[in-house]
Amino acid sequence: MANPWAGEVALIMDGERRVLKLTLGALAELEATLGSGSLIALVERFENTEFSTRDVLALVTAGLRGGGWTGQGSDLLSADIEGGPVQAARVAAELLARAFTLPEET
Template sequence: MAITQRGEIDAVIGGETRTLCLTLGALAELESRLQAGDLVGLAERFSAGRVSARDLTAILGAGLRGGGNAITDDDLARFAIEGGLKGAAEIAARLLKATFGDAA
């Protein structure tokens, strides 16, 4: 079960409720993978509201691993997400809000 005070959320991914969290390690992974440079760069990128499928995979994958799930991005790509692309975007938005607050 997610602890919201720690920036965790729960989401159904691959038919299972999983905890996602953008820990410092997960954020460092995102900075590197998305070539954002720093946390401000990540927040600015996501607050612009333009997110690619690659971004969604990176956000959800990093969040899953930060939440303690041993899942690769390739594993994630094979999982069904309730609501499809829209559902994935909603999960990513909830996770970013839990991490960055209203700035994301």
């Protein structure tokens, strides 16, 4: 189960449930991949719904790697993500939010 207090998000990929997390190393890799200058620019793109599929792919890849996945971004090009691109975008946005905020108590 994904632990929101630890910044984790779940995703079903190729029929397997995976836990994604933006660790410090994954965030550094994400910055290098996007070359956007800062994570703030990426957050702003998501807040303004101006993100690209490249942003989503990079975030999902970084989150998977932070969760222990050893694959490459290119592996996601043929992966079957349950919920498709819309779910991938939701997971990417949730990863960003959880990386920089505490979840609300329920």
